[in-house]
Amino acid sequence: MSKSKSFLASLSAFLLTLIASPAFADYALNFPEPVSPLTSQMYDLHMLTTKIATIIMVIVISIVTYAILKFRKSKGAEADQNFHKSAFGTWSWILVPIIVLGIDLTIAGSATDALKQVEDYSQKNDVTVKVIGSQWKWTYEYMDDDIRVVSNMLSKEEAGDNYLRAVDNPLVLPVNKRIRFLHTASDVLHAWWVPQIVYKKDSIPGYINETWTIIEKEGTYRGQCAEICGTGHAFMPIVVEAVSQDKYDAWLSEKKIAMASAAAEASADKTWTMAELMSRGEQVYNTNCVACHQITGEGVPGVFPALKGGQIATGPVADHLSIVMNGSTKNPVMAAWAGALNDLELAALITYERNAWGNNTGDVVQPTDIKSARK
Amino acid sequence: MSAVIHEDHHHEGPPAGFKRWLYSTNHKDIGTMYLIFALVMLFIGGGMAMIIRAELFMPGVQIVNPDLYNNLLTDHALIMIFGMVMPAAAGMANWMIPMMIGAPDMALPRMNNMSFWLLPAAAILLLSSLLVQFIPGTGVPINTGWTLYPPLSVQTGMGMDLLIFSVHLLGISSIMASINIVTTILNMRAPGMPLMKMPLFVWAWLFTGLLLIIVMPVLAGGVTMLLFDRHFGTSFFDAAGGGDPVLFQHLFWFFGHPEVYVLLLPSIGVLGLVIPTFSRKPLFGYKPLVFFMGFLFALGLVVWAHHQYTIGMSLGATMYFMIGTILISIPVGLMLFNFIFTMWRGSMTFETPMLFAIAIILMFSFAGVTGVMLAVVPADLQYHDTYFVVAHFHYALIPGAVFGLYAGVFYWLPKWTGHMYNEKLGKIFFWWTTLSFNLTFFPQHFSGLAGMPRRIVDYNIQYIEFNQISSIGGFLFGLSHLLFLYIIIKTVKGGEKAADKPWEGAQIGTPGLEWTLPSPPPFHSFTTPPQIK
Numbered sequence: 001m002s003k004s005k006s007f008l009a010s011l012s013a014f015l016l017t018l019i020a021s022p023a024f025a026d027y028a029l030n031f032p033e034p035v036s037p038l039t040s041q042m043y044d045l046h047m048l049t050t051k052i053a054t055i056i057m058v059i060v061i062s063i064v065t066y067a068i069l070k071f072r073k074s075k076g077a078e079a080d081q082n083f084h085k086s087a088f089g090t091w092s093w094i095l096v097p098i099i100v101l102g103i104d105l106t107i108a109g110s111a112t113d114a115l116k117q118v119e120d121y122s123q124k125n126d127v128t129v130k131v132i133g134s135q136w137k138w139t140y141e142y143m144d145d146d147i148r149v150v151s152n153m154l155s156k157e158e159a160g161d162n163y164l165r166a167v168d169n170p171l172v173l174p175v176n177k178r179i180r181f182l183h184t185a186s187d188v189l190h191a192w193w194v195p196q197i198v199y200k201k202d203s204i205p206g207y208i209n210e211t212w213t214i215i216e217k218e219g220t221y222r223g224q225c226a227e228i229c230g231t232g233h234a235f236m237p238i239v240v241e242a243v244s245q246d247k248y249d250a251w252l253s254e255k256k257i258a259m260a261s262a263a264a265e266a267s268a269d270k271t272w273t274m275a276e277l278m279s280r281g282e283q284v285y286n287t288n289c290v291a292c293h294q295i296t297g298e299g300v301p302g303v304f305p306a307l308k309g310g311q312i313a314t315g316p317v318a319d320h321l322s323i324v325m326n327g328s329t330k331n332p333v334m335a336a337w338a339g340a341l342n343d344l345e346l347a348a349l350i351t352y353e354r355n356a357w358g359n360n361t362g363d364v365v366q367p368t369d370i371k372s373a374r375k
Numbered sequence: 376m377s378a379v380i381h382e383d384h385h386h387e388g389p390p391a392g393f394k395r396w397l398y399s400t401n402h403k404d405i406g407t408m409y410l411i412f413a414l415v416m417l418f419i420g421g422g423m424a425m426i427i428r429a430e431l432f433m434p435g436v437q438i439v440n441p442d443l444y445n446n447l448l449t450d451h452a453l454i455m456i457f458g459m460v461m462p463a464a465a466g467m468a469n470w471m472i473p474m475m476i477g478a479p480d481m482a483l484p485r486m487n488n489m490s491f492w493l494l495p496a497a498a499i500l501l502l503s504s505l506l507v508q509f510i511p512g513t514g515v516p517i518n519t520g521w522t523l524y525p526p527l528s529v530q531t532g533m534g535m536d537l538l539i540f541s542v543h544l545l546g547i548s549s550i551m552a553s554i555n556i557v558t559t560i561l562n563m564r565a566p567g568m569p570l571m572k573m574p575l576f577v578w579a580w581l582f583t584g585l586l587l588i589i590v591m592p593v594l595a596g597g598v599t600m601l602l603f604d605r606h607f608g609t610s611f612f613d614a615a616g617g618g619d620p621v622l623f624q625h626l627f628w629f630f631g632h633p634e635v636y637v638l639l640l641p642s643i644g645v646l647g648l649v650i651p652t653f654s655r656k657p658l659f660g661y662k663p664l665v666f667f668m669g670f671l672f673a674l675g676l677v678v679w680a681h682h683q684y685t686i687g688m689s690l691g692a693t694m695y696f697m698i699g700t701i702l703i704s705i706p707v708g709l710m711l712f713n714f715i716f717t718m719w720r721g722s723m724t725f726e727t728p729m730l731f732a733i734a735i736i737l738m739f740s741f742a743g744v745t746g747v748m749l750a751v752v753p754a755d756l757q758y759h760d761t762y763f764v765v766a767h768f769h770y771a772l773i774p775g776a777v778f779g780l781y782a783g784v785f786y787w788l789p790k791w792t793g794h795m796y797n798e799k800l801g802k803i804f805f806w807w808t809t810l811s812f813n814l815t816f817f818p819q820h821f822s823g824l825a826g827m828p829r830r831i832v833d834y835n836i837q838y839i840e841f842n843q844i845s846s847i848g849g850f851l852f853g854l855s856h857l858l859f860l861y862i863i864i865k866t867v868k869g870g871e872k873a874a875d876k877p878w879e880g881a882q883i884g885t886p887g888l889e890w891t892l893p894s895p896p897p898f899h900s901f902t903t904p905p906q907i908k
Contacts, residue, residue, distance in 0.1 A: 029821045029824065029825075030824050030825075031757065031824050031825075031826075032825070032826065038753075039757070041753065042753045042754050042756065042757050045751055045753055045754045046748070046754045046757070049744075049747060049748040049751055049754065050748065052744070052747075053744035053745065053747070053748060056740070056744050057740065057741060057744060060711070060715070060736075060737065060740045061737060063715055064715060064718075064733065064736060064737060067715065067718045067719050067721075067723075068718075068723065068725075068733065071654070071718060071719065071720060071721045071722065071723050072722075072723050072724075073655070073722040073723060073724045074724070077720075077721070077722045077723070078722055079654065079655040079656035079720065079721045079722040079880075080656060080720040080721075081656055081657065083656065083659065083716075083719065083720045084656075084657055084658070084659045084660060084661075084716075084717075089659060089660060089716075092659075092660065092663075092712065092713075092716070093660055093662075093663030093666075093667075093709060096708060096709050096712045097705045097708075097709060100704050100705045100708040100709075101702075101705060103704075104701045104702060104704055104705070104747075107701060107747065107751060108697065108698055108701055108751075111697065111751045111752060111753055111754070112694070114753035115690065115693065115694065115697070115752050115753050116690065118752075118753055118756065119690040119693075161835075161836060162835070163434075163835060163836070164434075164833060164834065164835045165835045187526065187530075188525075188526045188527040188530065189524055189526070189527065189620065191685060191759075191760060193760075193828075195757060195826045199753070199756035199757055200685045200756050200757070200759050200760065201685050201686075201687055201756070202685045202686050202687065204614075204620055204621060204686065204687075205526060205614050205615075205620060206614020206615070206619070206620065207614070207620075207621070207686075207687065209686075209687035210687070223826065224826070224828050224831070225828065226759065226760040226761070226828045227685075227760055228445065228518070228519065228520045228524075228527070228829075228830045229527060230442075230445075230515070230518050230519075230527055230530065231441050231442050231445075231515070231518060232441070233441070233445070233518075233830060233831060233832075234441065234831035234832050234833045234834070235441075235833070300440075300442075301511065331514075333515065333530050
C-alpha cells in the first residue's frame with residue numbers, strides 16, 4: 001500500500017510539472033513580446049496551439065491516471081477479456097481519427113491566414129534591406145539609398161550583459177513603415193532572426209529569400225543567427241534599432257556623407273605613411289578578420305592559418321595581396337575581400353598584417369597598388 | 376534412438392572461443408552482439424552529451440572549443456541514432472522475431488553476420504572522424520550538426536570524408552539487416568500464423584525494415600554527391616557551379632523524416648506486447664493498429680520538408696507539407712488511444728516494463744502535441760532551430776524510442792538470460808531516469824521560446840537558469856545509466872531463476888511463440904515447425 005502511495009505521489013508530481021507549465025506562461029517563459037503584425041499573429045497561433053496542447057495533455061493524463069487507479073490487480077480489478085469486442089472497441093478506430101482530424105483542421109485553418117500574409121509580396125515596400133550572412137557577421141545593404149553597413153559582434157567588455165546579443169553597427173530602421181528584407185549568404189547557410197519583429201527565412205548562397213515587417217514600436221530588438229554556420233555560429237548576433245522617421249532620415253544623410261567622404265579618401269591618389277596605414281589597418285583587421293585569425297594573429301592551429309610569422313604575411317607581397325583579394329584556393333573558408341573592402345582598406349589591412357605582431361617586414365602597400373592589382 | 380538425438384544436440388551447441396562470435400550465424404548470438412554494441416555506443420554517445428551539458432552549464436567557452444563542441448554535437452546524434460537505437464532495435468528483432476514466429480533462425484544467417492560485423496567497422500570510422508582533428512593538417516572539424524548541410528560540409532576537413540564512408544557502411548549494414556528481417560517475417564512463419572496474427576512487434580519491424588530499404592539508399596546517394604562535391608568539383612550543391620544547396624536538404628530529409636519512424640516503430644511494437652501483458656487483456660484494436668501503422672509508414676514518406684519550412688518554398692508546397700504533417704497526429708493519436716484503452720478495464724500490475732510503457736504514453740503524447748505546434752508553419756518560422764525543437768525531438772525520441780527499448784530489455788531479459796532482474800532496482804532505475812529526463816529537457820522548451828538558438832557553444836546570460844537546470848538533469852540522467860548497466864550485468868551473471876513464461880499475462884491476445892520456449896532458450900530453437908493451435 002505504501003509502495004503504491006509513493007508511486008502515485010511521484011507520478012502526480014511529474015504530471016503537475018507537465019500541467020502547470022503553460023500556466024506560468026508569462027513573458028519570461030514565453031516568446032518575447034511581438035511588435036509587428038506578423039509576429040503578433042504567430043504569437044496568437046502559438047498561444048492557440050499551446051492551449052489545445054494543454055487541454056489534450058490534461059485529458060490524456062486524466063484518463064491514464066484514472067485507469068492506473070481503477071484497474072489495478074492489487075485492488076482486485078479483473079480484466080474484461082472482451083472489451084475490445086464491444087461496440088466501442090469496434091468503432092473507436094473511426095471515432096478517434098474523426099476527433100483528431102477536427103482538431104487538426106481547426107489548427108490548420110487558423111494557420112492558413114497567417115501563412116498567406118507571410119507569403120504576401122504584393123504590397124508596396126517603404127524600405128528594402130538586403131541582408132547578407134557571411135562567416136561570421138551580417139552585412140546590410142539599403143537598396144534604395146546605396147548604403148552598406150557591416151555588423152560585427154561586440155566583445156565581452158564592450159557588450160556587458162548583452163554579450164552575444166550586441167553588435168557594433170546595428171541595423172537602423174524606421175517604425176510604422178513596411179520593410180522588406182532580402183536574405184542571402186556569401187558562403188554557407190545562415191538564418192537572420194529577430195523574434196520580436198521578424199521570423200526566420202534561411203540565408204542561402206545563390207538564393208534570395210524574402211520576409212517583411214512593420215515595426216510598431218521604437219526600441220532595440222535583438223536576435224542571433226539561427227542556422228549552424230561553423231566555428232563562429234554562436235558569435236553572430238543581430239541588433240535592430242527601430243527609430244522614428246525623422247531620426248531615420250537624419251541617420252541616412254549622415255551615413256551617406258560619411259560613405260562619400262570615405263570613398264573619396266580611398267580613391268585619392270595620395271601616398272599614405274606607414275603609421276596611417278597601420279592604424280587604419282588595425283581597425284579593418286579587427287572588424288573583418290579577428291573571427292578566424294584571432295586578435296593575436298595566431299589563427300587556430302590546423303583550422304585558420306597564423307598570420308603572425310606565417311608564410312602568407314611574411315612571404316611575397318603579391319601572393320598575400322592575391323589571397324586577401326580573391327580568397328584561397330586551398331581553404332574555401334577564406335573569403336574574397338576585393339568586393340567588400342575599398343582600395344584604402346585593403347592597402348591598410350595588408351600593410352597591417354605584414355608589420356603587426358612582430359612580423360615587421362617593412363612592406364608598405366599603397367591604395368594605388370591595390371588599384372593596379374584590381375585590373 | 377533417443378541417445379543418438381541427444382548426441383546430435385550436443386554437437387549443435389555453440390563453438391568455443393572467439394569463433395562463436397566472429398563466425399556466428401545464430402540469430403541469438405548475433406542479437407546479443409547487436410545489443411552489446413548498442414550498450415557500448417549508448418555510453419559513448421551519452422558521454423558526449425555529458426560534455427555538451429557541462430559546456431552549457433555556464434555561459435562562456437570553458438571545456439571544448441566551438442569546433443569540437445559542434446563535432447561532439449554531430450557525433451552525439453549520429454551515434455545515438457545509428458550506433459545505439461537502430462542496433463538495439465535490430466538486436467531485439469534478431470533475438471525475438473524468429474522465436475515469436477516459430478522460425479529456426481533468420482532467413483539469411485550469413486548476411487546477418489555481415490550486417491552486424493559492418494557496424495564495428497563503421498563505428499571505428501565514425502570515431503576516427505572525430506579524432507582526426509587532433510592531427511595537424513586535417514582541416515576544419517565536422518562542425519555541421521548531423522544534418523551535414525552543404526556548403527558548410529564542403530568546407531570541413533578530412534573528418535567529413537571518414538564520416539561519409541562511415542554512413543555508407545552503416546547504410547549497407549541496416550539495408551542488409553532490413554532485407555533479412557523482412558524476408559524472415561514474410562517467409563519463415565510457422566504454419567498457422569497468418570500475418571494478421573503476428574505479434575505487434577513483428578508488424579512494427581516489417582514496416583521499419585521496408586522503410587529502411589526505401590530511404591537508406593537516398594541518404595547514401597546524398598552523401599556520395601557531397602563527397603563528389605568535396606573532391607571532384609561536381610557542384611551538385613554549389614550554387615556558383617549551377618547546383619543547389621537546398622537539394623541536399625531534400626535528399627537528407629527524405630531519409631531523415633522516415634528515419635524518425637524507423638526509430639519509433641520497434642518501440643511501439645514493444646509497447647504492443649508489454650501493455651497487454653501487464654494489463655492481462657488483449658490489445659485494444661489490433662487490426663486498426665496494424666492498419667494505422669501502415670498509414671503512418673506511407674504518410675511518413677511524404678512529409679519530409681517540414682524540417683525545412685524556412686528555406687523559402689512556395690505557398691502551395693508549404694501548405695501541403697503543413698497539412699500532411701498535422702495529419703500524422705491521426706495514426707499516432709490512434710496508437711496512443713489504443714494503448715490507453717488496452718489498460719482500460721484491465722487488471723494491471725506495475726513491473727518495470729509497464730512503468731516505462733505508461734511513462735512513454737504520457738511523454739510521447741506530450742512530444743506529439745509539441746509536434747503539432749511545430750507543424751504549424753507560421754509558428755514554426757519562430758520555433759525553427761531553437762531549443763524548443765531540441766526539447767521536442769528529445770521528448771519524441773527518448774521516450775518514443777529509447778525508453779521503449781528499455782521496456783523491451785526488462786521485458787525480455789528473463790527470457791534471454793534465464794534470470795529475473797532485480798525488480799526493486801528496475802523500479803529505482805525507472806523513476807531516476809524518467810524524472811531526470813524530464814528535468815533535462817522540459818526547461819529547454821522555455822529557453823527555446825525565449826530565443827536561444829540550437830547548436831551554440833556559448834549563450835547570453837539571460838538563458839542561464841534553464842541551462843543549469845538542464846545540465847543538472849542531464850548529469851543525473853547520464854548517471855542513472857550506470858545503474859542500468861549494473862542491473863543488466865547482475866542479471867546476466869545470475870539471480871532468481873526465470874520461468875519459461877515469467878509474466879502472468881504474457882500469453883494474452885496476439886502473443887508470439889517465445890514464451891513456449893525455456894528461459895534461456897536452447898541455442899537452436901524450433902528446428903521443426905511448431906504447431907499453432
